[in-house]
Each structure stands twice: as structure tokens, then as C-alpha cells.
Amino acid sequence: xxxxxxxxxxxxxxxxxxxxxxxxxxxxxxxxxxxxxxxxxxxxxxxxxxxxxxxxxxxxxxxxxxxxxxxxxxxxxxxxxxxxxxxxxxxxxxxxxxxxxxxxxx
Amino acid sequence: xxxxxxxxxxxxxxxxxxxxxxxxxxxxxxxxxxxxxxxxxxxxxxxxxxxxxxxxxxxxxxxxxxxxxxxxxxxxxxxxxxxxxxxxxxxxxxxxxxxxxxxxxxxxxxxxxxxxxxxxxxxxxxxxxxxxxxxxxxxxxxxxxxxxxxxxxxxxxxxxxxxxxxxxxxxxxxxxxxxxxxxxxxxxxxxxxxxxxxxxxxxxxxxxxxxxxxxxxxxxxxxxxxxxxxxxxxxxxxxxxxxxxxxxxxxxxxxxxxxxxxxxxxxxxxxxxxxxxxxxxxxxxxxxxxxxxxxxxxxxxxxxxxxxxxxxxxxxxxxxxxxxxxxxxxxxxxxxxxxxxxxxxxxxxxxxxxxxxxxxxxxxxxxxxxxxxxxxxxxxxxxxxxxxxxxxxxxxxxxxxxxxxxxxxxxxxxxxxxxxxxxxxxxxxxxxxxxxxxxxxxxxxxxxxxxxxxxxxxxxxxxxxxxxxxxxxxxxxxxxxxxxxxxxxxxxxxxxxxxxxxxxxxxxxxxxxxxxxxxxxxxxxxxxxxxxxxxxxxxxxxxxxxxxxxxxxxxxxxxxxxxxxxxxxxxxxxxxxxxxxxxxxxxxxxxxxxxxxxxxxxxxxxxxxxxxxxxxxxxxxxxxxxxxxxxxxxxxxxxxxx
Numbered sequence: 001x002x003x004x005x006x007x008x009x010x011x012x013x014x015x016x017x018x019x020x021x022x023x024x025x026x027x028x029x030x031x032x033x034x035x036x037x038x039x040x041x042x043x044x045x046x047x048x049x050x051x052x053x054x055x056x057x058x059x060x061x062x063x064x065x066x067x068x069x070x071x072x073x074x075x076x077x078x079x080x081x082x083x084x085x086x087x088x089x090x091x092x093x094x095x096x097x098x099x100x101x102x103x104x105x106x
Numbered sequence: 107x108x109x110x111x112x113x114x115x116x117x118x119x120x121x122x123x124x125x126x127x128x129x130x131x132x133x134x135x136x137x138x139x140x141x142x143x144x145x146x147x148x149x150x151x152x153x154x155x156x157x158x159x160x161x162x163x164x165x166x167x168x169x170x171x172x173x174x175x176x177x178x179x180x181x182x183x184x185x186x187x188x189x190x191x192x193x194x195x196x197x198x199x200x201x202x203x204x205x206x207x208x209x210x211x212x213x214x215x216x217x218x219x220x221x222x223x224x225x226x227x228x229x230x231x232x233x234x235x236x237x238x239x240x241x242x243x244x245x246x247x248x249x250x251x252x253x254x255x256x257x258x259x260x261x262x263x264x265x266x267x268x269x270x271x272x273x274x275x276x277x278x279x280x281x282x283x284x285x286x287x288x289x290x291x292x293x294x295x296x297x298x299x300x301x302x303x304x305x306x307x308x309x310x311x312x313x314x315x316x317x318x319x320x321x322x323x324x325x326x327x328x329x330x331x332x333x334x335x336x337x338x339x340x341x342x343x344x345x346x347x348x349x350x351x352x353x354x355x356x357x358x359x360x361x362x363x364x365x366x367x368x369x370x371x372x373x374x375x376x377x378x379x380x381x382x383x384x385x386x387x388x389x390x391x392x393x394x395x396x397x398x399x400x401x402x403x404x405x406x407x408x409x410x411x412x413x414x415x416x417x418x419x420x421x422x423x424x425x426x427x428x429x430x431x432x433x434x435x436x437x438x439x440x441x442x443x444x445x446x447x448x449x450x451x452x453x454x455x456x457x458x459x460x461x462x463x464x465x466x467x468x469x470x471x472x473x474x475x476x477x478x479x480x481x482x483x484x485x486x487x488x489x490x491x492x493x494x495x496x497x498x499x500x501x502x503x504x505x506x507x508x509x510x511x512x513x514x515x516x517x518x519x520x521x522x523x524x525x526x527x528x529x530x531x532x533x534x535x536x537x538x539x540x541x542x543x544x545x546x547x548x549x550x551x552x553x554x555x556x557x558x559x560x561x562x563x564x565x566x567x568x569x570x571x572x573x574x575x576x577x578x579x580x581x582x583x584x585x586x587x588x589x590x591x592x593x594x595x596x597x598x599x600x601x602x603x604x605x606x607x608x609x610x611x612x613x614x615x616x617x618x619x620x621x622x623x624x625x626x627x628x629x630x631x632x633x634x635x636x637x638x639x640x641x642x643x644x645x646x647x648x649x650x651x652x653x654x655x656x657x658x659x660x661x662x663x664x665x666x667x668x669x670x671x672x673x674x675x676x677x678x679x680x681x682x683x684x685x686x687x688x689x690x691x692x693x694x695x696x697x698x699x700x701x702x703x704x705x706x707x708x709x710x711x712x713x714x715x716x717x718x719x720x721x722x723x724x725x726x727x728x729x730x731x732x733x734x735x736x737x738x739x740x741x742x743x744x745x746x747x748x
Contacts, residue, residue: 026540030386033378040375044368054365062379069386072394105362106229 002052003045005097009059010038012090019083027070031087034062050104057101060094067091108156109268114178114209115193116202117164118577120221122146123251124193125161128261145181152261155268160187163499166201168208169316173499173507176318182212183303189264190214196226196233196248197578199353203345204338206242210275211307215267216244219260224250225578229361232354241348243275252583276306279340283333286313290328313337363458363579370459376466383454388546389539391447392527396538398442406435425614428670433610436669437602437662440524445595447520451488452590456582460485470554480510484553487517488546489594491709494519495716509560511717512725515705516553516732518546520598521661525700528665533690549701556732601660609663610670613656617670630671644699644737645692654699660706691744695737703733 013035020028041055070087074080113121129148146161162181163174182190192209194202199220210216220233239246245263249256278284290309294300300308300323311319315331323330370379410427417423454460464481480501487494494514501507518526523542530541613630621627634652641651649671657664672683684693704726705713714722 026385026389030382033375033382036375036378037369040369040372048360050360050365051368054360054368058366058369065383065386069390072390075394102362105360105365 002049002056003042005056006038006041006045006052009056009090009093010035010042012086013038013063016083016086016090019081019086023081023083027066027073030066030069034059034066037062053101053104057098057105060097060101063087063090063094064092064098067094108158109189109264110158110160110187111189111191111264112160112162112181112187113191113193114162114182114205115164115219115221116166116195116198116205119164119193119195119198119202120251121164121193122161124191124219124221124249124257125159127249127251127254127257128157129159145177150261153265155265157261157264165205167205169311169314172501177499179318182209182214186212186214188215189267190216191219191260191264192216193219193221196220196222196231197229199233199349200342200345203242203348204341207277207341207345208307208310210242210244211277211304211310213272213304215270215272216275217260217263217267218242218244218246220246220248221251222578223248224253224255230355234352234354238348238352241351243273277341277344279337283313283336283340286328286333290326293326294323310337366579367462371462371466376462377470380463380466383459384546385539385543387447387450387454388543390450391443392530392542393539395442395446396531399439402442403435403439406431406439410435421618424618425611429610429614429618430607432669433613433666434602434607436528436665437524437606440527441595441598443527444520444523444598445591447523448489448591448594449587452587452594453582456580456586456590458577458579461577480506480513480557483510483514484517484550487514487519487553489520490597491515491517491519491705492712495709495712498716505561508717508721509557509564511713512560512721512728513553513556515709515713515725515729516549516556516702518549518701519661520594521601521706522701524662524665525657526697528668528684529693529697532684533693545697545701548698552702552732552736556728598662601662605660606662606666609656609659610666613663613667613670630667644695644734644741645688646696646699647687649687650692650696654703657700658704658706660708661700664700691741694744695740698740699733699737701733702729702736704729 013031017028017032017035020031037055037059041052041059044055045052067088067090070084070091074084113125115121125146125148129150145163148159148161150157150159160181162178165175165178167175168179168182169175181187190209190212192202192206194206206216206218218238220235220238223233226233233248235246235248245267247256247260247263249260251257279287287306287309290312291305294303294305294308308319308323312323312326312330313328313333314337315334320330370376372379410431413427413431414423417426451460454463461482464485467481480498483494483497483501486497491514494517495511498507498510498514501510526542526545527538530538534541616630616633617628619629630652631648633655634648634650637655638646638648638651641654646654649668652671653664653667656667668684672687688696704710710722710725713725
């Protein structure tokens with residue numbers, strides 16, 4: 001199940017990256033780097049199941065930070081595109097994910 | 107009655123936090139090793155007794171390899187305190203107890219303080235205090251500097267132990283080592299020059315090959331350093347036995363720190379994550395915060411106009427409006443940016459992420475013949491170069507230390523920020539955050555390249571390995587964050603009220619006279635014209651040259667100078683005037699020159715005091731040459747591309 005979440009979030013992250021590419025290419029690179037946290041979670045998952053939780057937790061936190069960044073950066077212009085809406089959804093999902101998964105670690 | 111109590115321990119075990127909790131002081135505490143590089147003192151009255159606490163720099167052992175270790179060791183040997191608190195981290199007791207075994211043999215009453223017990227409890231670790239006291243032979247106090255747990259108990263223990271006799275503590279090694287120790291001990295006792303030192307302790311240090319002990323004693327019939335491994339092995343064996351009895355842990359579950367480290371220090375994505383977070387930090391601090399800066403700028407423009415309109419005397423109104431308000435105001439405009447930058451860097455540092463950055467880049471640093479320890483000094487350089495240079499005391503290898511001291515000034519300190527921001531906001535408004543981030547990145551690249559160059563030309567050697575304790579991740583505390591931002595930012599505010607204020611007045615005099623407000627015929631223009639001959643190939647006119655000359659006092663003064671040379675009697679902003687004078691290539695070249703050229707006076711002073719006057723001259727010539735070459739390169743490339 002967690003592996004499926006990782007795959008889904010990687011795909012949505014990459015979609016987000018492509019949408020932001022035209023709006024703000026530097027920020028789109030940030031989204032790409034954070035998506036790669038999920039991607040490497042899929043690659044690392046075979047060795048230790050707790051590592052999947054680590055990737056989901058850190059990836060979620062990073063997308064939450066990206067969401068805050070995207071909102072504060074756009075406040076003066078008040079322009080929210082599909083890409084912005086997508087990053088907000090990913091940020092909120094990421095926050096919930098991180099809050100739940102942190103309980104799994106000491 | 108007064109007591110002198112010294113705190114010693116490994117780096118980043120919470121000594122300074124404990125020192126603050128014991129004394130009620132507010133020494134800055136960072137969540138990484140090597141912050142305390144000097145001795146700090148604080149007083150506490152407890153039950154009518156005055157206790158003078160001394161916070162020593164962190165050290166892994168009492169052998170003196172790096173400067174901060176030397177400071178701690180010399181204090182303990184030559185200014186022996188009444189009581190010594192050896193602080194060990196509840197989560198890494200093995201290393202802490204090694205230092206304890208060394209310190210316990212000194213002629214001082216000792217208390218073993220196990221700090222961060224709250225963190226240990228969270229990780230399911232239970233420490234048996236009675237058992238630990240039984241095995242070590244000294245009183246043991248469990249504390250948490252963060253929650254305040256055990257502080258009163260520690261103060262009571264200090265008073266209790268002060269009135270009792272000192273117990274003689276000795277760790278007995280195996281027969282071969284003990285035989286050597288005894289032989290050396292009897293030799294040292296007979297030497298009058300060594301009477302004031304603990305003979306057994308000296309003998310062990312000699313056998314460990316401690317450089318200062320060897321220098322003090324000279325040659326004996328025993329080869330210095332011959333039993334280093336045996337001594338370390340013996341101590342660690344004993345420590346492992348103690349820990350087996352003392353520590354009780356629950357099942358193996360990945361800790362939060364392990365989970366975060368797995369991703370944040372990942373072999374492939376660790377560095378991209380770090381760069382991404384840094385880019386977001388800069389963009390937030392310089393783009394998102396901008397409306398606040400614009401408000402402050404409008405306020406200073408209003409005050410300047412008000413002074414011009416309400417003061418009848420032209421000279422006085424110009425001094426106040428163009429000299430003081432414009433000069434100081436042009437720098438204070440950037441205060442929100444600087445505080446925002448430090449707030450985010452503070453969150454990163456407090457949470458324990460920044461030391462991971464050093465760990466992540468260690469692989470690259472090693473290839474450049476530097477260790478991650480140098481990177482920590484580079485990171486500090488983003489705040490102010492002076493403490494960054496002081497922090498190199500923790501680098502044990504003298505060659506590496508000199509390289510780091512000469513390269514750290516290339517890192518963009520906060521004083522250079524106003525210059526970057528002025529140029530970026532005027533000429534590259536839409537990409538402001540990106541431009542400032544690029545200059546910062548360039549400054550890091552230049553600093554690293556400089557390290558490679560110096561290593562190849564002046565010093566040839568291998569880097570020392572990175573011995574950096576990675577601190578635990580923790581939620582940043584608001585109080586600590588505010589202190590962090592204030593300590594870093596106040597330096598900037600104080601400079602605005604002192605050096606920059608004074609420089610603004612001097613600059614105004616030089617720019618106003620003798621032509622009564624025409625800067626083109628002023629003394630300042632003469633000074634600038636003299637230098638502009640040299641800087642002409644870079645495209646800098648006398649105004650930019652003058653700004654660079656005054657910028658050597660403090661880098662922010664570059665902005666005040668430009669503001670004054672372009673602003674006399676003008677209502678429009680400095681930005682619109684600048685665009686009519688210079689093209690983007692010239693200002694970019696100026697930006698790069700300002701980034702790399704001669705360090706400010708305070709930095710030059712610290713270079714001189716840390717590594718010698720010879721290097722001060724080398725630093726001036728070297729930085730000037732690098733700045734000139736880089737600016738020329740930008741000019742040539744820019745001219746070719748545009």
C-alpha cells in the first residue's frame with residue numbers, strides 16, 4: 001500500500017514539476033527534487049520497510065514547505081493556477097502524512 | 107565562600123545550555139559542535155555560596171590537537187577549578203565517558219553530569235544513576251538543560267562535594283601499561299619543573315603521544331606515543347563494561363533522527379535537497395519580504411524630504427537629509443531581509459539540519475583537500491566573517507586552518523547583502539531572489555576554488571578527516587530562535603548606529619566640499635578618480651571606485667556611498683538614478699568585485715590575530731587579485747554575450 005502511495009505521489013510530483021516549468025522554472029526544479037524523495041523511496045523500499053515511512057514523512061514535509069513557499073510568493077499577485085492548486089493539495093496531503101508517520105519513529 | 111566550577115565535555119553535549127541553565131545567562135547555543143571556542147564565565151548564588159561557572163570549549167579528549175581542545179586542556183591544567191563537571195550526552199555516553207576517565211585523573215573534585223536524559227527516555231533508554239556512580243567513583247547527576255530537570259540537584263551536589271575531601275581516582279590499565287606509567291611517574295616526580303602537574307596523568311599523556319606533554323617533558327627512555335592504542339583500547343573496554351551495567355534499552359525501532367538522516371543525508375538526493383532549501387530560503391528572504399522593505403524605504407525618503415523642506419540652511423539640511431538619513435537609511439532598508447534570512451537559517455541550525463549539510467558536502471570537500479569541519483566555518487561566514495575565522499580554532503591541522511582562514515572571507519557575509527540587494531532590485535527586479543542566490547552560490551564556489559588553489563600552491567597535504575558529531579534533530583524553540591536572530595542581526599543594527607553613521611558623516615563632508623553639494627567636484631571624487639585608473643578596465647567610474655574604497659571599512663558603506671554620491675538633493679530614488687548611469691554588465695561586474703575584494707577592517711584584524719600579520723597582507727593582495735580577475739571575467743563575458 002505504501003509503495004503505491006509513493007508511486008502515486010512521484011507521478012503527481014512530476015506532473016506538478018511540468019506544470020510549474022512555464023510559470024517559475026526554478027521553483028519547478030525544487031518540486032522535481034522533492035518528488036525525487038518519493039522516487040528514491042521506491043528504490044530504497046526493498047531493504048527496510050521503515051525506510052518507506054522515512055521517505056513518505058520527509059517528502060510530505062518538503063511538499064508542505066513548498067506549499068507555504070508557493071502561497072507566500074504568490075500572495076502579492078493573487079494568481080493561483082492549476083499548478084498552485086496541485087501543490088497546495090500535495091502540501092496538505094504531505095502534512096497529514098508526516099504527522100501520522102512521525103508516530104512510527106522513536 | 108566562593109567556588110570555581112568548570113564545565114567540560116565533548117562538543118555539542120549541551121554544555122552551553124547547561125551553563126545558561128545554571129547561571130541564568132543567555133550565551134548563544136547552537137545545535138552543532140564547535141560553537142564555544144573560548145572560555146565563558148557566569149556567576150550563580152546558591153544557598154549563600156557564590157559559584158563561578160566556567161564554560162570550556164568542547165573537546166573529545168585532553169590531548170591538545172586543535173586550538174579549542176588546547177584552550178580547554180590548558181584551563182584545567184593551569185587554572186585548576188575547585189570542581190570539574192564532566193558533561194556527557196545521555197545518547198552518546200561512550201565517547202563522553204572516555205573524556206571523563208581522562209579528566210578524573212586530574213587533581214580536581216569531579217562530578218559526572220549526564221545531560222539530555224529527557225531525550226534518552228524518549229528513545230526508551232534508562233540510565234541507572236546509582237550503578238554509574240558506583241562504577242565511576244564520583245557523584246552522578248542526571249540533567250536536562252532544556253527542561254531544567256536536575257539543575258537544582260546539580261547545584262546541591264556541587265555544594266556537597268565542595269566540603270568533602272577529594273577522592274583519588276585512577277583507572278588501572280593492564281600490567282605492561284601500568285609498568286611504563288609507574289616508571290615515568292617516578293621520573294617526573296623527581297623533576298622540579300613538573301612538580302605542579304599530576305605525575306600519573308602526565309605519564310599517560312606522554313605514552314599517548316600528546317604533543318604538548320611531549321614538548322613539556324622532552325625525551326625519556328620511553329618512546330612517546332608508543333602505547334596510544336593500548337591505552338585507548340583499555341579505556342573503551344572498561345567503558346563498554348560500565349555501559350552494559352548502566353544502560354537499559356527497549357526494542358530496536360528506527361529513531362526519528364535515523365529516519366530523517368536516511369533521507370536528508372542521502373547519497374544522491376542529500377545535496378540537491380540542501381541546495382533547494384537554500385534557494386527557497388533566499389527567495390523567501392529577498393522576494394517575499396520585499397513589501398516590508400519598500401515601506402521602510404518610503405519612510406526614509408519621506409524623512410529625508412521633510413528634513414530638506416524644514417531646514418533653511420542648505421548645508422545643514424544636506425548633512426541631515428543626504429548624509430545621515432540617506433546614508434544610514436539606505437542600509438536600514440535591508441534589515442527585514444537580513445532578519446528573515448537569519449530566521450530561516452536559525453530554524454535550519456536549531457533543528458540540527460545545518461551540520462548535516464556539512465556531512466553531505468564532506469565528500470566534495472575531501473576532494474578539495476578540505477574536511478567538512480572547514481565547511482562549518484564557511485557556513486558561519488554567511489553571518490559574519492569574524493566569528494567564522496574564530497571558529498577555525500577547531501580545525502586541528504594548521505595547514506587546513508590557514509587555507510580556511512584565507513578562503514572564508516570570500517563567503518558572502520550579511521554586510522555584503524545590502525550591496526547585492528541594491529543592485530539586484532534595481533537591475534534585475536523580477537529575478538532578484540535568483541540573482542542574490544547566484545551570487546551567494548558563486549561566493550561558495552570561489553571560496554572552495556580558493557581552497558584548492560592555496561592547497562596546490564602553498565600547502566601540499568591531505569585533509570584531516572571529518573570528526574563531526576551529528577546532533578539530534580529537535581524542534582526549534584522560539585526563545586532560542588529569537589536569540590539567534592537577535593545575536594546575528596544586532597551586529598548589523600549596531601554597525602548602522604556606529605561605523606555606518608560615522609562613515610556617512612565623513613562621506614558627506616568629502617562629497618559636499620569644496621563644491622557645496624556638487625559631488626563631481628568633491629574631495630571624494632578626487633579619491634575615486636585616483637583609483638578609477640586601475641579599475642577602468644572593469645568599467646568602474648570614480649563613483650563606483652569611491653564606494654569600493656570606503657567599503658573596506660564595512661561593506662555596507664558601499665551602499666551609503668552610492669546613495670550619497672548619486673542622491674544629493676534628488677527626490678527620486680537611488681535605483682532610478684543608477685539605471686541611467688550603468689548598464690547591467692558593469693553592475694554585475696561591480697557586484698562580483700564587491701563580493702570578493704578586500705575583507706573589512708574587523709576581518710583583517712581577526713586574520714592577523716588568528717594566523718599572523720604576514721597572512722593579513724597575503725589576504726589583502728590575494729582577495730584583491732581574485733576580485734579583479736573575476737570582475738574582469740564577468741565584464742568580458744558580459745560584453746561578449748550582450
